[in-house]
Amino acid sequence: MTAASPPEILRAPLVVEFPFTRSLGPVQSAFLTGLREGVVLGVTTADGKVMVPPVEYDPVTAEEIRDLVEVGTTGTVTTWAWNGSPRRNQPLATPFAWVLVRLDGADTAILHALDAPGPEAVSTGMRVRVRWAGERTGAITDIACFEPAEEGDPVARATPHGGEFADAVTGIVAEARLDYTYSPGRAQTAYIAGLSEQKTIGERCPSCHKVYVPPRGACPTCGVATTDQVEVGPAGTVTTYCIVNIKAAHTANLGIEVPYVYAHIALDGAGLALHGRIGGIPYDQVRMGLRVEPVWTEGGRYPDHYRPTGEPDADYDVYKELI
Amino acid sequence: MPGTPRTRRHAREVAVIAFAQSDHLRRTDELSEVEMVMPVLHQVLAQTGLKAGEIGFTCSGSSDYLAGRAFSFTMTLDGVGAWPPISESHVEMDGAWALYEAWVKIQTGEADTALVYSYGKSSPGSVRDVLTRQLDPYYLAPLWPDAVALAALQAQALIDAGETDEAGLAAIGARSRAAASANPHAQLTGAVPQGDYQVAPLRTGDCPPVGDGAAAVILAAGDVARRLCGRPAWITGIDHRIEAHSLGLRDLTDSPSTRIAAEHAGVFEGPVDTAELHAPFSSQEVVLRKALGLGEGVSVNLSGGALAANPMMAAGLIRIGEAAARIHRGESDRAVAHATSGPCLQQNLVAVLEGDRA
Ligand SMILES: [Zn+2]
Numbered sequence: 220m221t222a223a224s225p226p227e228i229l230r231a232p233l234v235v236e237f238p239f240t241r242s243l244g245p246v247q248s249a250f251l252t253g254l255r256e257g258v259v260l261g262v263t264t265a266d267g268k269v270m271v272p273p274v275e276y277d278p279v280t281a282e283e284i285r286d287l288v289e290v291g292t293t294g295t296v297t298t299w300a301w302n303g304s305p306r307r308n309q310p311l312a313t314p315f316a317w318v319l320v321r322l323d324g325a326d327t328a329i330l331h332a333l334d335a336p337g338p339e340a341v342s343t344g345m346r347v348r349v350r351w352a353g354e355r356t357g358a359i360t361d362i363a364c365f366e367p368a369e370e371g372d373p374v375a376r377a378t379p380h381g382g383e384f385a386d387a388v389t390g391i392v393a394e395a396r397l398d399y400t401y402s403p404g405r406a407q408t409a410y411i412a413g414l415s416e417q418k419t420i421g422e423r424c425p426s427c428h429k430v431y432v433p434p435r436g437a438c439p440t441c442g443v444a445t446t447d448q449v450e451v452g453p454a455g456t457v458t459t460y461c462i463v464n465i466k467a468a469h470t471a472n473l474g475i476e477v478p479y480v481y482a483h484i485a486l487d488g489a490g491l492a493l494h495g496r497i498g499g500i501p502y503d504q505v506r507m508g509l510r511v512e513p514v515w516t517e518g519g520r521y522p523d524h525y526r527p528t529g530e531p532d533a534d535y536d537v538y539k540e541l542i
Numbered sequence: 543m544p545g546t547p548r549t550r551r552h553a554r555e556v557a558v559i560a561f562a563q564s565d566h567l568r569r570t571d572e573l574s575e576v577e578m579v580m581p582v583l584h585q586v587l588a589q590t591g592l593k594a595g596e597i598g599f600t601c602s603g604s605s606d607y608l609a610g611r612a613f614s615f616t617m618t619l620d621g622v623g624a625w626p627p628i629s630e631s632h633v634e635m636d637g638a639w640a641l642y643e644a645w646v647k648i649q650t651g652e653a654d655t656a657l658v659y660s661y662g663k664s665s666p667g668s669v670r671d672v673l674t675r676q677l678d679p680y681y682l683a684p685l686w687p688d689a690v691a692l693a694a695l696q697a698q699a700l701i702d703a704g705e706t707d708e709a710g711l712a713a714i715g716a717r718s719r720a721a722a723s724a725n726p727h728a729q730l731t732g733a734v735p736q737g738d739y740q741v742a743p744l745r746t747g748d749c750p751p752v753g754d755g756a757a758a759v760i761l762a763a764g765d766v767a768r769r770l771c772g773r774p775a776w777i778t779g780i781d782h783r784i785e786a787h788s789l790g791l792r793d794l795t796d797s798p799s800t801r802i803a804a805e806h807a808g809v810f811e812g813p814v815d816t817a818e819l820h821a822p823f824s825s826q827e828v829v830l831r832k833a834l835g836l837g838e839g840v841s842v843n844l845s846g847g848a849l850a851a852n853p854m855m856a857a858g859l860i861r862i863g864e865a866a867a868r869i870h871r872g873e874s875d876r877a878v879a880h881a882t883s884g885p886c887l888q889q890n891l892v893a894v895l896e897g898d899r900a
Contacts, residue, residue: 228572233666274791298695298699300697300698300742301739301741302741308686309687317694319695328789359682397610397667397671399667405573435576437576437580442623442624444580
């Protein structure tokens, strides 16, 4: 194939979501259950320091710590930063201050948001208090945010707490969604652009001359860029295969009846096999060396499956290096 | 060996003998990761005359969260010629920690040379959102405090402590970008407006540019280093330390982990003439200068540092590479290189690099 002008770089949205389910140890369980009940708990280290939010191990001595105490819901800002443009998922949708707050009775600070009218209303050393979320589930977001304290809000001290609550929270689901715009790069763009014309484009290594398909832009043996584009196929040879007896779970594949054959197929001219489903032949008649060709469906962006060409089987010596 | 003897604190002498980096750009949509990394690998190998197959150990640093894809680093292995199988490892961190692993590998005697590379493309996603996912998942991550917000808390703590002010921070950004004018790879150079508040007190000029880039270094032991490099940058000490993960437990105006790592790396055992500090935010340079005890006589970030180019997962390795390159060129005799990872300088790596004296 002659070198054409490079196709426009492809881009597509890529959303990655993880609903991580995390279990809590005894200390974190007590803390988050406490938040649900409107109580803020900390732990006391061996040297009498009160840590809020509580940790399970002393960060200096690494000793396990379990002694829970209740601290106040009012505290002092130790440092802050004005967030004029809140981002998605942050505690408040209107401009707010990020704050580290040392709650009354605690020796360490908790990070959260402070609802204030503007940066001039915030200062290090200012007194703030917890604003509870309307609906609480046992999560750090049960504290909706902090707000400026009122004159006369009590100054609490740390008092021992058993940490026992009915129906303790033992786990959280940590939702995470990240949005990307994926670009596959030069080599894979050329491959995908070729597929849109029902062509399979590989790339040849200038050093070892192997043709990679799909190409990723580099020869993993020589460590050099593969730049010469080569059209391979359309027909190829089954080099090895397996018989699948498990019904596909993905909705796009629900129409595929089991058992079916999934195979490695060395397209003519390619230096390695790619994989695809074999159709148009009973599953128990598929064999190594079977000659196949792609079957495209209307509007399909890649071959739906491969079917026998009817040619005689390929000689083993021709494809043995590609298994 | 002629010249001033260097402190011998490790089993083997190991040096950085070559360094290469990409041009750091806001976006590189036309390049896959391997397409971005491969020219850098070829450049660094060419500096030594080594072929990929002659390297004893290869270690890389990158992050799947930047790519949005699992095991994304495996793709870039195509660029080093990983077939037949090579001795290889990967850290889901900045490449400076990959270099540390490679240094350990050479210390064990299992390799005489190592190729270390790292890369990051921040352009496909929103790096501020992505970095929230490295935070404590119980108390922090559900609030989505982004890297700029956390750095801003640290900056305000420094201002409250009287260690700097907004003008002082702006001067750090301006000095870095002016220095970067001599760095053809930097993303942001020259006079850059300080801009609006991102998260106050940090303005745009206090924050690193977001971009894509890659870097690579080659390490070699003893006589191999002497044979392949005119003036090897000997790693006479290297160490890394971590702070407690809860920000509220820490004194954000200080970096004890940097100081301890520096002590173990031998920074304070002699004068340094050059420092390459990985301070993505201007305020973090204030913290690092204090922790490392850098006086006015030390050239800090003549490359422009992370305020001029901050390719995630490569910017720390680049600090080691830039420091080493100054030694290679005879512009430095004893340099300190620093890399960081995590919010508010949570993890810190410090290396001392020395050249043979005439
Ligand atoms: Zn090749």
